[in-house]
Amino acid sequence: ANRMPTGDGGAVATLRDRTELEQLGRELDSTRGLIDALRAQDHEHANRMHTLLGLLELEMYDDAMEFVGEVVGDHRATAEQVAERIRDPLLAALLVGKATVAAERGVALWVSEHTRLPDRLVDPRGLVTVVGNLVDNALDAVAGTPHARVEVELRTEGRTVVLGVRDTGPGVPEGQRELIFTEGWSTKKPPAHGKRGIGLSLVRRLAERQGGSATVGPAAGGGAEFTVVLPEALAERELVPAAPEEPAEAAVAEEEAR
Numbered sequence: 001a002n003r004m005p006t007g008d009g010g011a012v013a014t015l016r017d018r019t020e021l022e023q024l025g026r027e028l029d030s031t032r033g034l035i036d037a038l039r040a041q042d043h044e045h046a047n048r049m050h051t052l053l054g055l056l057e058l059e060m061y062d063d064a065m066e067f068v069g070e071v072v073g074d075h076r077a078t079a080e081q082v083a084e085r086i087r088d089p090l091l092a093a094l095l096v097g098k099a100t101v102a103a104e105r106g107v108a109l110w111v112s113e114h115t116r117l118p119d120r121l122v123d124p125r126g127l128v129t130v131v132g133n134l135v136d137n138a139l140d141a142v143a144g145t146p147h148a149r150v151e152v153e154l155r156t157e158g159r160t161v162v163l164g165v166r167d168t169g170p171g172v173p174e175g176q177r178e179l180i181f182t183e184g185w186s187t188k189k190p191p192a193h194g195k196r197g198i199g200l201s202l203v204r205r206l207a208e209r210q211g212g213s214a215t216v217g218p219a220a221g222g223g224a225e226f227t228v229v230l231p232e233a234l235a236e237r238e239l240v241p242a243a244p245e246e247p248a249e250a251a252v253a254e255e256e257a258r
Contacts, residue, residue: 112153141169
C-alpha cells in the first residue's frame with residue numbers, strides 16, 4: 001500500500017493485491033528445490049557410471065553386478081519408504097530428491113517411522129515450500145559436522161498437519177529463536193546477487209496465513225527442532241454413497257420379512 005497527497009489537501013491511497021505474486025514466489029522456491037535435487041542426482045549418477053565403467057574395464061564383472069545391485073536397491077528402498085509413508089506425490093518426490101542432495105553433502109536424511117501423510121492436502125505446493133526450506137536450513141546447519149543427520153516427520157491430527165524437522169547441528173540459541181524468523185536475518189554472509197534470511201520467514205508467513213504456527217526449539221540429543229502446525233491442511237474425506245439396493249434383493253428381503 002502507498003499514500004500520495006493531492007493538491008487540495010487530500011490524499012490518494014493505492015492498495016495492491018500481492019496474492020498472485022506470493023503464489024509465484026512459492027512455486028519458484030519449490031521449483032528451485034526440485035532443480036537442486038535433480039542436479040545432485042545427476043552428479044551422483046555420473047559418479048556411479050564412472051565407477052561402473054572402471055569395474056568393467058578392469059574386467060571385475062562380479063563386482064560390477066554387485067555394485068549395480070546395491071545402488072538400485074538403496075535408491076529403491078529409499079523411494080519405497082517415502083512413498084509408503086507420504087501419499088502426496090509432489091512431497092514424496094521432493095523428499096526423495098532431498099535425500100540425494102543430503103547424501104552428496106555427507107548427511108543422512110531420514111523420514112521418521114511415525115510419518116503418515118494421506119493424499120488429501122489442500123495446498124501441496126505450499127507444504128512443499130515449507131518442507132523444502134526447513135530441510136535446506138537443516139542441511140546447512142549440520143554441514144561439516146560429524147555423524148550429520150536430519151530427520152523429517154509428518155503426522156496428522158484430524159485435518160491438521162504437524163511437521164517436524166530435527167537436525168544434529170549446533171542448535172539455535174534461546175535468544176535467537178524468534179529472531180531467525182525475521183526476514184533478512186541470517187548468520188551467513190549474504191551472496192553478491194541477493195540476500196539471505198528469506199526461507200524461514202517465508203515458512204512462518206505461510207504457516208500463519210493458514211492460521212498455524214512455526215517455532216524452533218532444542219532437539220532431543222542436541223541440535224534444533226523446527227515445528228510447523230498447519231490447521232485444516234487436509235481436505236475432508238469424501239463419503240462414498242451406499243449402493244442402491246437391487247430390486248430383486250429388496251423383493252426377497254420383503255418376502256422374508258412377511
